[in-house]
Amino acid sequence: QQPVQSPQAVILREGEDAVINCSSSKALYSVHWYRQKHGEAPVFLMILLKGGEQKGHEKISASFNEKKQQSSLYLTASQLSYSGTYFCGTHTTNDYKLSFGAGTTVTVRA
Amino acid sequence: SAVISQKPSRDICQRGTSLTIQCQVDSQVTMMFWYRQQPGQSLTLIATANQGSEATYESGFVIDKFPISRPNLTFSTLTVSNMSPEDSSIYLCSVGAATDTQYFGPGTRLTVL
Numbered sequence: 623q624q625p626v627q628s629p630q631a632v633i634l635r636e637g638e639d640a641v642i643n644c645s646s647s648k649a650l651y652s653v654h655w656y657r658q659k660h661g662e663a664p665v666f667l668m669i670l671l672k673g674g675e676q677k678g679h680e681k682i683s684a685s686f687n688e689k690k691q692q693s694s695l696y697l698t699a700s701q702l703s704y705s706g707t708y709f710c711g712t713h714t715t716n717d718y719k720l721s722f723g724a725g726t727t728v729t730v731r732a
Numbered sequence: 733s734a735v736i737s738q739k740p741s742r743d744i745c746q747r748g749t750s751l752t753i754q755c756q757v758d759s760q761v762t763m764m765f766w767y768r769q770q771p772g773q774s775l776t777l778i779a780t781a782n783q784g785s786e787a788t789y790e791s792g793f794v795i796d797k798f799p800i801s802r803p804n805l806t807f808s809t810l811t812v813s814n815m816s817p818e819d820s821s822i823y824l825c826s827v828g829a830a831t832d833t834q835y836f837g838p839g840t841r842l843t844v845l
Contacts, residue, residue, distance in 0.1 A: 624774070654833075654834060656836075662838075662839075663824060663836040663837060663838050663839045664775065664824075664836050665836075666833050666834070666835060666836075669832070669833055677832075677833070709774060709775065711775075711834070718763070718780075718829070719765075719777055719780065719790075720765075720777070720834060721777075722774045722775040722776075723774060724773075724774050725774050
């Protein structure tokens with residue numbers, strides 16, 4: 623089942639912060655975050671695993687609340703290069719497949 | 733990290749024809765995935781390609797329309813058969829596991845006229 627992302631879109635000025643949320647109705651094993659720029663393939667940002675392990679981008683942080691089946695991606699001191707569409711992908715505990723949210727479009731302006 | 737290439741990168745096809753998309757990985761992988769991304773939409777899993785067995789298709793996708801081959805651990809093909817304009821999308825292959833990073837190929841942009 624597709625996770626729910628919010629907000630759908632956000633507009634920032636350089637240096638501002640933003641939070642993107644991803645929630646699931648099912649128990650999650652892992653949450654993956656990707657950024658896709660127009661005309662390009664999705665690029666891996668971070669994976670958060672049940673139990674607290676995280677792997678990913680040094681300058682982007684995220685959290686994973688296993689009990690609430692939610693994850694949040696934090697864009698801090700945003701840069702122009704942060705613009706793009708952010709997707710969360712979730713693995714449930716009983717499934718090996720990734721289900722992707724609808725995406726959050728981030729626009730960072732100078 | 734895995735390096736994935738896809739061919740062709742884009743194509744414009746006529747209605748009723750078929751197109752085969754190739755996906756090559758620079759290392760051996762157990763699972764390969766095929767996704768479709770319709771314009772302005774999210775990523776939808778078409779099927780999982782397993783080496784040595786039939787592909788596993790998701791609800792709404794059938795083998796007759798999207799036959800998949802997986803002849804070895806570094807290569808897979810997806811065929812889009814009897815195409816219609818509704819098949820115009822980006823088709824992406826990816827590799828990875830639930831406990832690790834899933835990497836995407838650059839995608840194949842398909843336009844059906």
